Amino acid sequence: MSEQTLLKKLKSGEQDSFRELVEQYSKMVINTCFGFLRNQEDAEDIAQEVFVEVYKSVKKFRGDSKLSTWIYRIAVTKSLDQIKMKKRKKRAAQLKSLFGFDDQELELPASSNSNPENIAEKEERKLVLQNAIETLAENQKVAITLNKIEGFSYKEISEIMDTSVSSVESLIVRAKRNLKEKLTKYYKRNL
């Protein structure tokens, strides 16, 4: 079913169209969320929220962009919100443990405190890379995740991020440069 037909059916509230939408986009949406969250369960939870949001706001969607672009935009926003929420929780847990109110296990920082002997080298590397990506500026993080991890083209990313192709290009160049710097510092400290 074409995007236009699907959109029409969704707007008219046809129940089957929603199933069609989920079946058509679930893989891409879950993968997009996974690209940011690096956790299967979280990715699925957020993807569910993405589709609920799509269902609730499809009538307001004016069609200025493609339906898929709009859906990915929601997926990116929700994933970033989830990351922020997790960071807030982590900070709160750290504060709790600092003041001795700790009643839950703290998530270990993945870099120097994790034990490389117990983790496969590639997994360790992935973790290091993910941590470095996490520390990038938000727009650089989105651009590099969508491009390198999700395989979106610069044009697609520019549509999702609502910016120009040249901006995306420069964001990715800066993101790579910053990642290299961060990783160099990391390996200087940890090798």
Place this chain on the structure above:
Amino acid sequence: MRTNKQIEEEVKKTMDLLNEKESTEINPFFYTRVKAKLDEVENTSAVKEGSYFQLVLKPAFLAVIISLNIVSGYFLLKEEDQSYSREDFINAFSEDYSITDSDSEIFN
């Protein structure tokens, strides 16, 4: 202490992971879960709409009624303060219709 070359190699190996596309398995019950979540959200919002009247509209309506009572009470009292005595009324009436003192006795 590692050399710069070794560090560069490590960085390169890690950066190369960026080009590896990782794909996730899709749960076959994903649609069912989305549908369940959607139903849950819709039910919650229906309850919220109900409680909206309970929590917001009801007290607001009550506040409006009380305010109206206070305002009307205030005007009523103000009006009473301004009310003329019988004497004032007779004087004003006689002035308006140029009735002399002797004529005004008809009121008494």
